Amino acid sequence: MVSRVIPVDTFDLVIFGGTGDLARRKILPGLYRRFLGGQMPQDSRIIAAARSDMSDDEFRAQVRAAIEEFVAADKRDAAVIDEFVARISYVAIDATGENGWAQLKDTMRDGVIRAFYFSVAPSLFGAIAERLSDHGIADPQSRIVVEKPFGRDLASAKALNAVLAQHFAEEQIYRIDHYLGKETVQNLMAVRFANILFEPLWKAQYIDHVQITVAETVGVDGRGAYYDTSGAMRDMVQNHLMQLLCLIAMEPPYHFDPNAVRDEKLKVIRALDPVAPEDIVRGQYLKGGDQDGYVAHSGNPHSRTESYIALKVHISNWRWKGTPFYLRTGKRLRARASEIAITFKEPPHSIFDDAEGWRENVLVIRLQPNEGMNLMVMIKEPGPGGMRLTQVPLDMSFAEALGEEGEDIPDAYERLIMDVIRGNQTLFMRGDEVEAAWAWADPIIEGWERRGDRPRGYEPGTSGPEDALMLLHRDGRRWREIRE
Ligand code: NAP
Numbered sequence: 001m002v003s004r005v006i007p008v009d010t011f012d013l014v015i016f017g018g019t020g021d022l023a024r025r026k027i028l029p030g031l032y033r034r035f036l037g038g039q040m041p042q043d044s045r046i047i048a049a050a051r052s053d054m055s056d057d058e059f060r061a062q063v064r065a066a067i068e069e070f071v072a073a074d075k076r077d078a079a080v081i082d083e084f085v086a087r088i089s090y091v092a093i094d095a096t097g098e099n100g101w102a103q104l105k106d107t108m109r110d111g112v113i114r115a116f117y118f119s120v121a122p123s124l125f126g127a128i129a130e131r132l133s134d135h136g137i138a139d140p141q142s143r144i145v146v147e148k149p150f151g152r153d154l155a156s157a158k159a160l161n162a163v164l165a166q167h168f169a170e171e172q173i174y175r176i177d178h179y180l181g182k183e184t185v186q187n188l189m190a191v192r193f194a195n196i197l198f199e200p201l202w203k204a205q206y207i208d209h210v211q212i213t214v215a216e217t218v219g220v221d222g223r224g225a226y227y228d229t230s231g232a233m234r235d236m237v238q239n240h241l242m243q244l245l246c247l248i249a250m251e252p253p254y255h256f257d258p259n260a261v262r263d264e265k266l267k268v269i270r271a272l273d274p275v276a277p278e279d280i281v282r283g284q285y286l287k288g289g290d291q292d293g294y295v296a297h298s299g300n301p302h303s304r305t306e307s308y309i310a311l312k313v314h315i316s317n318w319r320w321k322g323t324p325f326y327l328r329t330g331k332r333l334r335a336r337a338s339e340i341a342i343t344f345k346e347p348p349h350s351i352f353d354d355a356e357g358w359r360e361n362v363l364v365i366r367l368q369p370n371e372g373m374n375l376m377v378m379i380k381e382p383g384p385g386g387m388r389l390t391q392v393p394l395d396m397s398f399a400e401a402l403g404e405e406g407e408d409i410p411d412a413y414e415r416l417i418m419d420v421i422r423g424n425q426t427l428f429m430r431g432d433e434v435e436a437a438w439a440w441a442d443p444i445i446e447g448w449e450r451r452g453d454r455p456r457g458y459e460p461g462t463s464g465p466e467d468a469l470m471l472l473h474r475d476g477r478r479w480r481e482i483r484e
Contacts, residue, residue, distance in 0.1 A: 008421040010041045010112045014104065016095060016128055017119035018048025019062065022147065026178075027119060028063050029070040030414035035084045036075060037410075039418060042083075047107055049093040049100070059090035095124040101135045114142040115420050122149060126163035133167035143420050145174045150429070152234055153445070154438040161431040170431060174420050179240040180427040181412030181419075184371040188247050188340070189256070191365075191373070198363070199252070201344065204323040208360065208477075211341040212244050214329040214367075215482045218336075219285060219460075220307060224297035231305040232282075236329040238441040242269065243429070244340055245325055249315055258425035262433055269436040273314040275444050281468040282453065283308035285332040288460035294331075306455045307331045310468040311444075312475075326472060328479070332460040335484045338367035343477075357381065357389035369484055372397035 013031075015023050034040045048059055063085050067076060091107065093100030108114060116132060118125050125146055132138040146164070151157025164173055179185055192198060201207070214236060220227040227235065246265035253260035284307050287293035294307045308330030315325065344361040352358075357378075364374040374393045381390040410418075419427055456465035463469075463482050472479055 005038050007039050007041050008418055011044045011115055011421050012047065012108050012112055013044070013115045013117060013417070013421075014047045014049055014108075015117045015119055016049050016093070016124070017117075018059070018090065019050040019052060019054075020119055022119045023048065024062070024066045025070055026411065026413040027117065027417070028066050030411050030417060032063075032067050032071060032081070032084050033075060033410065034414050034418060035087075036077065036080050042087075044087060044112070045109075046088045047104070048088065048090045049104065051092060051094050053092050054090050056089045060085040060088055063088055095120060095127045095131070098131075101131055101137065105135050105137045108137060113421055113423075114139060115145065115417075116142065117145040117417075119147055122147070122151075122160065125160060129164050129167040138168070138172075140169075140172075142168075143172050143174055143423070144168055145176055145417070145420055147176055148239060149230065149234065150175055150239070150434050151438060152230065154435060154442050157434050157438045161435065165431075171425070173428075173431070174416075174425060175429040175431070175434060176416060177239050177243050177427075177429055178412040178416065179243055179367075180429075181414075181416040182367055182371070183410075183415075184365055184367050184373070185244065185247060186427070187373070188365055189261075193252055193256075203319045204321055206345055207323050208343045208345045209323055209475075210245075210248060210325045210343070211480055212241050212248075212325065212327045212339075213341075213480070213482060214241060214338045215333040215463075216329075216331045216336055217333060217461075219291070219297055219332045220294065221292070221297045224294075225299055227307075228298035228300050228303050228305045232307060232309040232329050232331075233441060233445055237309060237311065237327060238437050239429075239434075241327045241329060242437050242440075245313070245327065248340060248342070249320055249325070251319070256426065258428075259430075261426050262430045266430070266433050266436055267317075268315060269433065269440060271315050271317040271320075272440045273316050274440075275311055275313060277447060277451065277453075279312035279471065280444065280448070281308075281310045281465055281471055282306035282448065282455040283330060283458045283465035283468070284455040285330075285460045286457045288332075291332075291460060293457075293460075304452075304454055308333070308455070308458060308464045308468075310464065310471055312471055324475070326477075326479070328464065328468060330458075330464050334461055334463055334482045336368065337482050337484055339480070340365040340367070341480050352387060352389060354388050357391075359391040364480075370397055372400075 015027060017023055031040060031046060064081060067081055091100055091104050093104060118128055129144065151160050192202065246268045249268045250264035253264045284294040295301055295303055298305065310328035313325045313327060342363040362376040366372050373396045376391050376393055378389050379392055381388040416427060456467055458465040469479065
């Protein structure tokens with residue numbers, strides 16, 4: 001298969017927070033890979049901004065170190081790295097002060113796309129937007145990219161939207177949810193809307209239930225104090241799992257167009273029912289071996305913040321009424337694995353005697369590791385033993401199916417940054433979508449805060465609290481095993 005890399009237009013990309021963790025681990029290595037892949041035009045430039053005083057060369061040395069650490073050895077080409085860092089400069093700017101802005105303005109070129117990545121704490125978004133506009137650095141074609149978290153409730157998300165809207169039109173604002181940049185997530189739309197195969201069955205009549213799992217093995221150590229003000233519902237469900245749910249549940253958009261797609265996702269969020277307390281299980285990982293538990297990591301002995309959550313969610317519309325969506329996400333679980341599993345219903349009548357061998361059809365969409373899809377189907381067990389049934393996977397690993405190209409799947413951040421330059425907002429959340437998701441999440445969070453619910457402890461390295469098993473058991477269902 002021939003790789004089709006279409007270069008984007010020439011750009012000047014300013015990364016506020018260019019010395020931070022996200023820039024070092026994801027943004028700069030990702031840009032290097034796009035440069036290596038021929039997608040970033042030679043005459044494009046990257047300008048990093050942060051408060052520390054530093055020369056261009058000092059910053060370039062940091063970028064080289066980041067590439068060394070976060071880019072695979074077979075992609076590190078000394079000559080290409082030299083060319084790449086030559087396109088990078090650094091300017092010292094305090095987002096809340098006045099120094100550095102004039103220098104930034106002088107650095108920007110006319111006639112190229114201007115993009116500004118706000119890779120800083122959300123409390124600085126407003127200050128940066130205001131100064132970009134007051135200093136005349138942003139033009140009407142400029143784009144801004146804002147990181148998560150986008151608010152911690154509906155009120156703060158509205159305030160953030162309002163402050164950005166004072167200086168930028170919605171068409172200029174790119175709210176990142178890196179889950180939407182994952183290859184498999186986009187493939188979900190291709191599979192649904194470029195094939196006739198699944199869509200006729202894609203409804204409550206044929207789908208028994210949907211499971212969405214995002215399991216991590218890491219704890220919150222290192223960022224426990226921040227995490228304790230957030231928790232799994234705010235950090236993962238309101239944004240990432242919600243976006244996955246939307247892509248599974250939405251109606252076909254009339255066109256693969258940013259607003260058409262986002263209109264359909266918004267309708268799903270608005271159709272979500274409130275979640276009953278008995279349909280929520282929250283957990284906190286316990287101390288295990290010589291590893292501290294959540295409470296020690298958070299530094300808050302009385303913490304009631306969840307590091308795990310499982311929810312049963314209903315969508316009240318014609319397509320989904322009666323088909324539950326079970327969502328779960330947590331830290332320090334058995335394996336690092338993210339997947340969507342769509343379990344179909346039984347055929348209306350079995351003509352086979354071998355009922356025991358029968359299992360449901362399940363379409364599994366793996367987000368990590370090893371992105372791909374798996375369709376579990378029934379076949380005849382091979383051999384002369386009569387008509388006995390067995391289940392086999394129709395397995396499609398993208399890396400295997402697409403050969404070398406599949407191995408070179410761009411990281412979510414790379415893809416999303418290129419989409420910003422292309423001016424394509426399809427994979428970015430619109431302001432009303434984020435607000436609708438908070439409008440759904442807020443009463444759930446307020447409910448457990450009002451009741452004073454405590455999360456259940458769970459052993460690290462397991463699937464989470466025992467109670468989460470009951471969430472499905474009582475419906476006659478089971479969670480899929482969490483495994484890599
Ligand atoms: P970080 O490591 O703390 O970096 C923050 C950056 O902002 C540094 O470059 C810092 O440099 C700069 N900065 C701080 N105050 C500033 C100011 N007043 N003016 C100008 N620059 C300032 O944070 P991070 O982990 O990279 O996160 C950045 C954003 O991405 C946050 O919104 C975070 O929630 C989001 N995010 C991060 C990750 C991740 O994996 N790290 C994942 C998802 C989302 P100076 O101190 O030199 O100014």
